[in-house]
Amino acid sequence: MARVLLFGALRDLAGWREQIFEGVGDLSGLQSDIARLYPDLTEALKGPGVQIAVDKALVRGNVSLSTQTEVAFLPPMSGG
C-alpha cells in the first residue's frame, strides 16, 4: 500500500491531495498505476524539477516500496 501525496501545482492539476494505491511493488509500478488512473498527470509527474520523496527521503530512479510507504511528488519549490 502506498500513500501518494501531491503538492503545489500537481495537486491542483490532479484535483486531489492524497490517494491510497494498493498492491504496489516499486516506484515504477506506482507511476504506471497513476498514469493509468489519471492520464492527465502522466506528463506532469515527469515534468522538469519534479522530485520524488519516499518516506520523506528524496529518491532517484526506481526504488522498491515497502508495504506501508508514503510517496510524495514535489514540484519545483519556492520559499521565502
Added chain:
Amino acid sequence: MSVTVQTDMFDAGAQLSAFCHDLPDAGGVVSFTGIARMDDGKTERLELEAYPGFTEPWIEALVAEARTRFSLSAAKVIHRVGSILPGEAIVFVATAARHRRQAFEGADFLMDHLKSRAPFWKKEHGPDGARWIEPRQADYQDLTRWSADHTLKEGS
C-alpha cells in the same frame, strides 16, 4: 539553532531581540526578514504550503551546514505557511558569528537556499486569479554563488 515552520504571524523585531540574548561568543548578528509584496495590486494574498515532517528536517540540515561552513555561533529560521497578506513577514533568518562577514554570508546562504531549494510551494492570489510561483532564473543563479564547495546533499 532554531527552525520553526508556523502559520502564525511573527514580530521580526521581537524575534531579533530574543535572538540577540545569550550570544557570548558573537561579535556580530545579521538578520533578514522577507515580506509579502503587494506588487502593484497584483497580489492579494500568498498561500504557502510545506510538507510536514520533510520541510523542517530539510531546513535543519541547511542550518547545520551554514553553521559549519560560516562558523556561526547561532542561527535561527522562521518560515510561515498558510495564508499571508501583503506587508506580512514570510521568513526570518538571523545569524550570529565572531566576525561580521561570517554572519552576513551565513544569512545570505540561508536565504538563497530557502528561496529556491526549501520544500515550500507558493501560490499567488490576485484579481486575475491564482498561480503557482516557481523560482526565477535569478534565484537559481543566486544559488550558484555557493556551489563551488557546496556540500548539502539532496534529501539530507
